[in-house]
Amino acid sequence: MPGDTELAASSGLSRSSVRNAIRQLREWGLVRAEPGRGTYVREPRQRIRRRTTERYQWEKDRVLRDEAERRRTGGTEHDTGLTVDDLTFHAEYSQVEADQDMAAAFGLPVGTLLLRRTYWTSSRHETAPLSLSYSYLPYDYVKANTQLLSADHEPWPGGTQHQLFTVGIELDRIEEVVRARPPLPDEAELLDIEPGVAVLDVRKTSYDTTDRVVEVADIVFPGDRTELCFTTTLRRWHR
Amino acid sequence: MPGDTELAASSGLSRSSVRNAIRQLREWGLVRAEPGRGTYVREPRQRIRRRTTERYQWEKDRVLRDEAERRRTGGTEHDTGLTVDDLTFHAEYSQVEADQDMAAAFGLPVGTLLLRRTYWTSSRHETAPLSLSYSYLPYDYVKANTQLLSADHEPWPGGTQHQLFTVGIELDRIEEVVRARPPLPDEAELLDIEPGVAVLDVRKTSYDTTDRVVEVADIVFPGDRTELCFTTTLRRWHR
DNA sequence: GAGTGGTCTAGACCACTGT
DNA sequence: CAGTGGTCTAGACCACTCC
Numbered sequence: 101m102p103g104d105t106e107l108a109a110s111s112g113l114s115r116s117s118v119r120n121a122i123r124q125l126r127e128w129g130l131v132r133a134e135p136g137r138g139t140y141v142r143e144p145r146q147r148i149r150r151r152t153t154e155r156y157q158w159e160k161d162r163v164l165r166d167e168a169e170r171r172r173t174g175g176t177e178h179d180t181g182l183t184v185d186d187l188t189f190h191a192e193y194s195q196v197e198a199d200q201d202m203a204a205a206f207g208l209p210v211g212t213l214l215l216r217r218t219y220w221t222s223s224r225h226e227t228a229p230l231s232l233s234y235s236y237l238p239y240d241y242v243k244a245n246t247q248l249l250s251a252d253h254e255p256w257p258g259g260t261q262h263q264l265f266t267v268g269i270e271l272d273r274i275e276e277v278v279r280a281r282p283p284l285p286d287e288a289e290l291l292d293i294e295p296g297v298a299v300l301d302v303r304k305t306s307y308d309t310t311d312r313v314v315e316v317a318d319i320v321f322p323g324d325r326t327e328l329c330f331t332t333t334l335r336r337w338h339r
Numbered sequence: 340m341p342g343d344t345e346l347a348a349s350s351g352l353s354r355s356s357v358r359n360a361i362r363q364l365r366e367w368g369l370v371r372a373e374p375g376r377g378t379y380v381r382e383p384r385q386r387i388r389r390r391t392t393e394r395y396q397w398e399k400d401r402v403l404r405d406e407a408e409r410r411r412t413g414g415t416e417h418d419t420g421l422t423v424d425d426l427t428f429h430a431e432y433s434q435v436e437a438d439q440d441m442a443a444a445f446g447l448p449v450g451t452l453l454l455r456r457t458y459w460t461s462s463r464h465e466t467a468p469l470s471l472s473y474s475y476l477p478y479d480y481v482k483a484n485t486q487l488l489s490a491d492h493e494p495w496p497g498g499t500q501h502q503l504f505t506v507g508i509e510l511d512r513i514e515e516v517v518r519a520r521p522p523l524p525d526e527a528e529l530l531d532i533e534p535g536v537a538v539l540d541v542r543k544t545s546y547d548t549t550d551r552v553v554e555v556a557d558i559v560f561p562g563d564r565t566e567l568c569f570t571t572t573l574r575r576w577h578r
Numbered sequence: 579g580a581g582t583g584g585t586c587t588a589g590a591c592c593a594c595t596g597t
Numbered sequence: 598c599a600g601t602g603g604t605c606t607a608g609a610c611c612a613c614t615c616c
Contacts (some may be wrong), residue, residue: 114587127521136594273572279561280537281521298519298537324518330569333512353606374583375613
């Protein structure tokens with residue numbers, strides 16, 4: 101795209117006005133500005149459609165399969181249709197104490213020890229991650245399996261549901277709360293979105309079969325290239 | 340809040356810089372600017388949580404109840420906990436021909452006659468609607484019941500699922516695709532959000548028990564005060 | 579009429595990129 | 598080095614609201 105000084109000259113507007121107009125294009129994710137280089141029209145990016153409802157059931161069914169099969173594909177591949185080789189995966193583990201927000205989410209006291217896991221998954225063709233994920237598990241629930249306590253075994257074949265299975269936990273349901281908000285500065289950088297492009301922020305809460313909250317995750321998606329898909333199946337009236 | 344000229348003077352910054360800073364506050368929905376009057380800190384608004392999964396099953400169950408009971412509450416009340424008296428309801432009906440997008444969504448030819456219904460629902464305490472909804476039904480599917488063809492009978496006790504019931508349609512499932520995007524200028528005005536605050540845009544597709552798409556709706560929510568809540572219930576491993 | 583937010587101009591300096 | 602986008606200043610006019 102022509103530089104803003106050039107556009108200002110050719111349009112007869114001031115540079116500020118031109119920059120203001122360009123800002124609108126950026127908010128729609130149509131154009132990317134790279135300091136020192138120029139402003140570029142974005143490839144009309146395919147929105148990644150994340151099929152949440154089916155994904156979780158699929159993950160659960162997969163838990164009982166053997167490891168070779170679990171290893172073949174992960175959740176993100178299931179969503180995107182990409183193969184394992186197309187994806188870069190990054191995981192980081194740490195331990196934190198529950199703040200007020202997390203304590204309330206788990207229904208546990210403030211200060212409870214939590215395992216905090218940070219994930220990001222990227223397509224090898226795009227530099228920016230498809231999502232950032234911050235997952236929390238109460239340390240006590242998972243400490244019985246020491247392999248769950250460090251990132252050494254990531255990506256874990258079968259995902260979180262299988263990890264929980266190894267410590268005797270079966271999920272009953274998953275609640276997801278979807279919000280839209282402007283990105284924090286570091287999120288904007290990690291996800292490679294222009295400031296002004298919103299993110300989709302999903303608070304995912306997993307309940308086990310005893311109705312206990314066993315995982316809380318905050319997942320952040322770039323708003324300009326993500327679609328979240330939910331299916332509600334209704335009970336029949338008569339049979 | 341102090342006016343921008345006053346802030347500029349007291350902070351030693353230029354007015355442009357101050358206005359730029361204020362713009363950030365607006366993107367977070369923390370502050371509202373009213374031309375000619377001033378800039379005001381927003382009441383920390385309760386986010387409306389829309390419990391989608393439960394709502395649709397609840398609506399379906401309600402279809403078979405008698406009219407008095409159906410009349411008592413609607414879907415929005417179910418979500419928000421507000422009573423019928425707290426809500427203002429607006430409906431508008433028209434007929435349109437399916438454009439390419441709608442034709443694809445229904446799997447019908449371009450030009451098929453559709454009933455287009457525009458809804459907005461507001462809380463009586465806030466001027467701005469909680470959501471804008473554009474619902475489309477193939478005219479042929481509903482023409483058997485002439486009461487469905489005009490807005491005279493809105494709000495219809497029992498909602499869309501009951502309307503469809505009157506022409507022999509039972510829903511099997513509802514798919515919802517959630518996106519975030521900047522508001523169009525008229526949406527920003529209707530929803531009373533600052534430009535820069537994203538909207539949540541839900542494309543809702545309803546399938547009947549013969550796997551036919553019978554309703555497509557686009558629902559727009561203000562991103563700074565809406566939460567969409569979805570529950571995925573998983574099948575048990577053993578019983 | 580005074581003050582507000584919205585819009586615009588003209589010009590400046592900076593850090594960064596490419597060659 | 599020249600050119601880019603990012604940031605900032607100082608000043609202008611407008612439509613609007615409120616008194």
